Amino acid sequence: MKRIKVLKSVLVSNKQRAQENRQQFDRMNSLVINIIASPGAGKTSVIERIVEYFKKKRKILVIEGDIRGQIDSKRLAKLGVDVIQINTVTACHLDAFMTAQVLPKIDKKYNLILIENVGNLVCPAEFEIGEDYKLAILSTPEGDDKPMKYPLLFHLAKVVVINKCDLLPYVDFRKNQAKKNILRENSKARIFEVSAKTGDGFGKFCSFLEKELNAKEKKG
């Protein structure tokens, strides 16, 4: 596990820097997913399930964005996956410059790069970091109205994972209403229902990811 502290540069626009990052990721034929969710929605647990599914088949890197600490990096490193920690210190989101500082530390060709953004539904959606696409996680205890309250993320996310479906009997979450609310922001969103706790739904979700990985590798 590698760890860096980052400071923001303002010399080049974030969008431009994100584009440069994307070019570098593309040269490695890596599928890069920017994972965005509320604190505690289960980003790390979802990543753990994806890592378990793919770790024998593909080379995976996880980039962990946190204000402080390495709690999630340590969890993931236990699975034997490569992890790079970014501590944003005060920033409530990753940006393209922080991500750019990670690039020189990437010394292997990875098939899949999962970037766990800071837990926040607002600003992480506003900053591209060089990802192929954004994946939003919505956990059932948060309520089905979140896509309406935090519209930009759900507008931009190509994939939305509804997590903690094991808690559906105990929380006031109308699954169909949640899907309607997501699709109202983005009619093309791919929605998957999972429980990172039980593993339910990851077969279907990871098959989808596998197709995306295959498509990316063909391009190379």
Next chain:
Amino acid sequence: MKRIKVLKSVLVSNKQRAQENRQQFDRMNSLVINIIASPGAGKTSVIERIVEYFKKKRKILVIEGDIRGQIDSKRLAKLGVDVIQINTVTACHLDAFMTAQVLPKIDKKYNLILIENVGNLVCPAEFEIGEDYKLAILSTPEGDDKPMKYPLLFHLAKVVVINKCDLLPYVDFRKNQAKKNILRENSKARIFEVSAKTGDGFGKFCSFLEKELNAKEKKG
């Protein structure tokens, strides 16, 4: 219910403007609480319980901070409480200038002003808005590690409400560990355990608030 759209000014520092807001609130002897939590942690539901407890005894105003929409304002207005909506449009937090724009709309003397910040554990903690103190809500499905990952809020919050305790049998949340993590950031934090769904714990929590209201009113 009144509704305003706000834009940020940068002419005076946020801290200075917050101080001016505080002076205005103090002239009304209002107890002003800045409520900060993740999206879906139950801010509105906790406010509903507080309103139900106090609405016959005290004059209450709720100021609702949301990126977009009036979903929560409409919920609260149904309880017969006065509500002012602030739509932050793109900002991930309330600041003192947005709050200052609300002040001229306050045409009554309120005993208790509850300000529901945008759902976010990071930036709302960084911007004073003129509150007496910050109240953080941590919901059990989010996990007990959140105070370590989002330290500033838990460092600054005088009161921490652990919500969704009705879900404790179904989630991996070590209550004692959560309390340790909170107290590590702020050894003076007052911690309450509640369920906004069942109402459990609100007797104790609202008795505490009542003492604070009494103290504030004595000052007047």
